[in-house]
Amino acid sequence: MSKHVVVIGGGVAGLEAAGWLAKAGFDVSLVEKEETTGGHINNWFKLFPDRRVSGEVKKYLDGISINDRVKLLTGTTLTEFSRNSDHFRLITNHGKELKADAVIVATGFDLFNSARKEEYGYGIYDNVISSADLEKMFRNGLITMADGNVPKKIGMVHCVGSRDEKVGNLFCSKLCCVTAVKQAIEIKENIPESKVFCFYMDMRMGGAHYEELYREAQEKWGVSFIRGKVSEAGETINHRIVVKVEDTLAGRPLKMELDLLVLMAGMEMSKDGRRVAELAGLRTGDNRYFAPEDHHFGANVSNIEGVFYAGTCTAPMNITETISHSRAAVAEVTEYLKSGLD
Numbered sequence: 027m028s029k030h031v032v033v034i035g036g037g038v039a040g041l042e043a044a045g046w047l048a049k050a051g052f053d054v055s056l057v058e059k060e061e062t063t064g065g066h067i068n069n070w071f072k073l074f075p076d077r078r079v080s081g082e083v084k085k086y087l088d089g090i091s092i093n094d095r096v097k098l099l100t101g102t103t104l105t106e107f108s109r110n111s112d113h114f115r116l117i118t119n120h121g122k123e124l125k126a127d128a129v130i131v132a133t134g135f136d137l138f139n140s141a142r143k144e145e146y147g148y149g150i151y152d153n154v155i156s157s158a159d160l161e162k163m164f165r166n167g168l169i170t171m172a173d174g175n176v177p178k179k180i181g182m183v184h185c186v187g188s189r190d191e192k193v194g195n196l197f198c199s200k201l202c203c204v205t206a207v208k209q210a211i212e213i214k215e216n217i218p219e220s221k222v223f224c225f226y227m228d229m230r231m232g233g234a235h236y237e238e239l240y241r242e243a244q245e246k247w248g249v250s251f252i253r254g255k256v257s258e259a260g261e262t263i264n265h266r267i268v269v270k271v272e273d274t275l276a277g278r279p280l281k282m283e284l285d286l287l288v289l290m291a292g293m294e295m296s297k298d299g300r301r302v303a304e305l306a307g308l309r310t311g312d313n314r315y316f317a318p319e320d321h322h323f324g325a326n327v328s329n330i331e332g333v334f335y336a337g338t339c340t341a342p343m344n345i346t347e348t349i350s351h352s353r354a355a356v357a358e359v360t361e362y363l364k365s366g367l368d
């Protein structure tokens with residue numbers, strides 16, 4: 027008899043896992059809280075490092091997950107999660123009962139809410155935006171200030187909500203440096219006469235072709251990288267943004283007026299993930315992400331037998347890593363259900 031697996035979350039990790047579970051011959055219920063699948067990828071225009079249009083990745087994920095074996099439940103969350111002898115019993119917000127032989131949690135991440143860093147003025151000054159807001163502008167093909175004018179001097183603040191004791195996130199989100207580099211290049215492509223400044227603490231470009239992209243930003247596009255932490259942002263009477271930075275390479279404080287300030291928001295465990303953790307009794311770590319049983323040999327394995335993790339619900343990951351992690355989760359499920367048949 028076919029086994030049934032519930033996948034919680036219909037973003038990149040969940041869609042990939044659902045598709046591969048179906049290929050392996052399992053019946054799948056894919057539970058997604060939103061009305062559409064895809065998660066954050068729907069909000070991104072182009073991806074690093076090759077600036078592939080995100081819609082291509084979504085098309086691939088739809089191709090793999092739209093399958094007779096995959097039952098998609100959108101607008102759905104879980105209200106109960108329990109284990110009865112050899113199967114799981116999950117109840118949805120619509121009162122539907124799902125019986126599962128195994129569960130993959132793929133609840134992804136939330137982008138850090140930049141308003142929590144009050145000193146940068148997000149939600150206070152109109153010309154302070156987040157990296158996600160900028161991505162929307164790329165998608166619409168128009169980069170503007172609040173008054174509709176084209177910005178000529180743009181600053182980008184790294185590490186917003188990451189590596190920051192004040193907000194309780196000591197970890198590095200891993201992808202915001204390369205996102206800043208990608209977005210800086212895209213600004214220059216759209217507004218060649220603009221000046222772009224990235225304010226960083228460290229450049230962490232540890233992915234395939236990231237370093238090359240960083241070099242391209244400097245050599246081809248003339249993006250300026252200033253090593254220093256922005257201490258605060260203020261606004262002038264004509265709505266320009268003033269930042270104060272300690273330039274740690276030059277060893278002097280810096281004050282700069284900008285047309286637009288972009289905050290590179292980090293990644294956090296999603297609210298939905300926290301809810302599922304509580305509901306199911308899944309263990310989380312100091313960083314509040316789900317805590318896998320072993321970082322080397324059990325990165326997909328949870329503290330509950332038969333429940334596995336896929337993707338960024340365990341740590342910040344790029345799309346390539348998320349897809350690999352999801353496929354590994356499917357391998358774990360296959361092994362688990364196979365041994366269950368012995």
Ligand code: SF4
Nearest residue numbers: 185188199200202203
């Ligand atoms: S990737 Fe870069 S911007 Fe993001 S948290 Fe790490 S060091 Fe900061």
